[in-house]
Amino acid sequence: MSKLRTGVLGVFPHLDTATAAIRRLRQEGFQLTVYSPTPRHEVEEALGTKESPVRIFTLVGAFTGTAAGTALATWASLDWPLVVGGKEIIALPAFSVIMFEVTILLGALSTVAGLFILGRIPHVGQPEAPMYHPSFTSGNFGVFAHAPRDRYGDVQRIMTESGSEEVLVDQR
Amino acid sequence: METVTRSAFHPEVESYEQVNRDAMRLLTPPGRGYVALLGMSVALVGLLVFAELHNVLYGLGMIGDNWAVMITTFVFWVGIGHAGTLISAILYLFRAPWRQAIYRFAEAMTVFAVLTAALFPLLHIGRPWFFYWLLPLPSQRQIWPNFRSPLLWDVFAVTTYLTVSSVFFFIGLIPDIAAARDAATTPLRKRIYGVLSLGWRGTDREWRHFTRAYLFLAALATPLVLSVHSVVSWDFAVSIVPGWHTTIFAPYFVAGAILSGVAMVVTLMVPVHKIFRLGAYFTPVHYDRLAKLLLLTSIIVGYAYGMEYFMAWYSGELYERDVFWDRVTGDYWWAGWSMITFNAFVPQLLWIKKIRQNLNAFFIISVFVNIGMWYERFVIIVPSLTHSYEPWKFWNFHMTWVDAGLLLGSFGWFFMWFLLFLRTLPGLSMAEIKEVLPPPMRHPEHHAHDQADAVRETLPTGYDEREVR
Numbered sequence: 001m002s003k004l005r006t007g008v009l010g011v012f013p014h015l016d017t018a019t020a021a022i023r024r025l026r027q028e029g030f031q032l033t034v035y036s037p038t039p040r041h042e043v044e045e046a047l048g049t050k051e052s053p054v055r056i057f058t059l060v061g062a063f064t065g066t067a068a069g070t071a072l073a074t075w076a077s078l079d080w081p082l083v084v085g086g087k088e089i090i091a092l093p094a095f096s097v098i099m100f101e102v103t104i105l106l107g108a109l110s111t112v113a114g115l116f117i118l119g120r121i122p123h124v125g126q127p128e129a130p131m132y133h134p135s136f137t138s139g140n141f142g143v144f145a146h147a148p149r150d151r152y153g154d155v156q157r158i159m160t161e162s163g164s165e166e167v168l169v170d171q172r
Numbered sequence: 173m174e175t176v177t178r179s180a181f182h183p184e185v186e187s188y189e190q191v192n193r194d195a196m197r198l199l200t201p202p203g204r205g206y207v208a209l210l211g212m213s214v215a216l217v218g219l220l221v222f223a224e225l226h227n228v229l230y231g232l233g234m235i236g237d238n239w240a241v242m243i244t245t246f247v248f249w250v251g252i253g254h255a256g257t258l259i260s261a262i263l264y265l266f267r268a269p270w271r272q273a274i275y276r277f278a279e280a281m282t283v284f285a286v287l288t289a290a291l292f293p294l295l296h297i298g299r300p301w302f303f304y305w306l307l308p309l310p311s312q313r314q315i316w317p318n319f320r321s322p323l324l325w326d327v328f329a330v331t332t333y334l335t336v337s338s339v340f341f342f343i344g345l346i347p348d349i350a351a352a353r354d355a356a357t358t359p360l361r362k363r364i365y366g367v368l369s370l371g372w373r374g375t376d377r378e379w380r381h382f383t384r385a386y387l388f389l390a391a392l393a394t395p396l397v398l399s400v401h402s403v404v405s406w407d408f409a410v411s412i413v414p415g416w417h418t419t420i421f422a423p424y425f426v427a428g429a430i431l432s433g434v435a436m437v438v439t440l441m442v443p444v445h446k447i448f449r450l451g452a453y454f455t456p457v458h459y460d461r462l463a464k465l466l467l468l469t470s471i472i473v474g475y476a477y478g479m480e481y482f483m484a485w486y487s488g489e490l491y492e493r494d495v496f497w498d499r500v501t502g503d504y505w506w507a508g509w510s511m512i513t514f515n516a517f518v519p520q521l522l523w524i525k526k527i528r529q530n531l532n533a534f535f536i537i538s539v540f541v542n543i544g545m546w547y548e549r550f551v552i553i554v555p556s557l558t559h560s561y562e563p564w565k566f567w568n569f570h571m572t573w574v575d576a577g578l579l580l581g582s583f584g585w586f587f588m589w590f591l592l593f594l595r596t597l598p599g600l601s602m603a604e605i606k607e608v609l610p611p612p613m614r615h616p617e618h619h620a621h622d623q624a625d626a627v628r629e630t631l632p633t634g635y636d637e638r639e640v641r
Binding site for chain 1: 375376607
């Protein structure tokens with residue numbers, strides 16, 4: 001489901017006005033891209049965001065790591081069985097360290113992979129919403145409503161009524 | 173009508189914008205003092221290179237016996253790293269709001285400390301270009317590294333730690349690099365930060381996955397950091413050298429690591445605080461919490477020292493008793509007593525509120541702990557090795573100029589990275605400090621329940637937090 005490439009951007013200096021605009025625009029059926037300088041649960045609630053599936057990446061990566069660590073230590077030890085210090089060839093207490101470290105390593109790396117894939121980072125090519133304002137990493141919240149040209153008027157009205165200080169229209 | 177609500181932790185920070193302005197002040201062109209410090213660090217790195225060149229050209233003959241200084245310094249720097257991960261990951265899981273302002277510095281310290289520590293295993297092997305023999309690759313005879321050896325565990329633990337803490341550090345930096353990009357005034361800076369920010373714009377999609385990914389990275393880094401120094405301690409504990417072969421080593425090393433790391437955080441924080449006037453971010457509350465952390469770990473370490481002596485006596489083992497007696501009365505009594513005094517006794521001064529509140533006093537205590545923790549590793553390594561089982565095997569340790577060069581050079585290397593970081597990447601986490609600020613509201617009263625309780629934590633410090641600044 002790709003979002004429309006046209007729309008209207010509202011700049012909101014306040015969180016409550018931004019969430020109010022998000023709620024009203026969602027009621028009207030617009031798809032939104034919301035910018036915020038810091039993660040706020042109010043924004044997520046207004047957007048009705050669901051739990052991120054990054055956790056599945058973490059889980060799968062971590063278990064793959066456990067398996068890989070076990071396999072590496074076991075297989076390498078069997079490849080040339082050499083008794084050292086009277087220990088078993090497959091010495092699980094000793095291998096547990098390797099298993100643990102590889103669990104963490106692959107778990108962490110696949111979490112990052114999950115973030116990159118799901119969050120579309122690094123962002124190359126066309127961004128999700130065509131409009132942006134540098135103040136969104138500083139103090140302002142931004143709501144971009146993906147809307148066809150004939151509905152720009154409605155969106156602008158909702159944004160201004162909710163308390164947007166600046167409404168920018170995509171002119172292309 | 174606009175009401176301004178202030179964060180209990182940062183009462184002097186008025187708005188989100190102010191956070192960005194203040195954080196960007198760190199990224200302005202540096203002055204002469206900075207260049208001088210950086211020059212000194214680079215000079216020390218030169219010393220490191222020179223000492224190592226001697227090792228490469230003439231062999232390890234000029235390294236004091238048993239690589240004593242190299243191993244000591246390795247354990248010292250790995251330990252320093254631990255406090256950064258404690259603050260960035262463990263306190264994140266605990267949702268400690270005082271973490272936000274200081275964690276970036278602490279985490280940068282972690283990455284650079286582990287980067288410094290990683291030098292020593294590589295250099296101590298004598299031919300560092302064969303470092304890949306440490307990795308799980310078979311030799312030409314198809315023999316693999318010994319997975320039952322603590323030294324290989326160490327390779328896995330330290331490389332994993334370096335990788336995961338660097339990744340965690342960089343992921344946390346992304347939103348702030350984007351802020352630096354948006355605030356950049358020159359096209360070159362804009363371009364560099366633009367590339368490094370990976371196109372971050374702070375959209376709901378990005379934040380949604382970012383916050384979760386960050387949580388899981390923190391959750392993975394937490395057991396990792398506890399494991400790393402445990403594994404380092406097993407390098408010693410798994411062998412049967414008297415003074416090393418004890419089960420207390422893992423928790424003792426982890427507590428010691430956090431003690432030394434918190435001390436290093438304070439050693440770095442106080443000058444940065446004073447030079448950049450970051451009083452609005454590094455408040456007395458932060459120092460108070462750090463002091464308590466230092467106090468707690470100092471007590472644990474003191475307990476471990478006592479317990480080691482108790483076990484040496486209680487075990488009835490001659491060699492164990494002898495080594496521990498030798499530590500405080502033998503050739504290295506000065507190191508033994510420095511360790512006990514600086515780590516277990518000096519930090520007890522922090523019970524006194526006046527001292528805890530005084531930045532200068534706290535800074536001096538933290539420097540003492542840093543020295544004491546280097547001595548702790550020295551005391552574990554040298555007296556045990558010079559005084560193990562057979563009297564004819566006793567020897568004396570002498571530090572050579574190569575040892576000293578590598579030790580001093582490691583500080584140069586660490587501070588070089590830290591100084592470069594300070595002026596190029598955002599040292600204050602703008603996005604995360606905003607999490608503990610009250611969000612800008614047009615109608616605050618209607619949303620009273622919306623404002624996170626995190627920002628309204630009452631301060632159990634017992635003194636006016638504006639007093640000391």
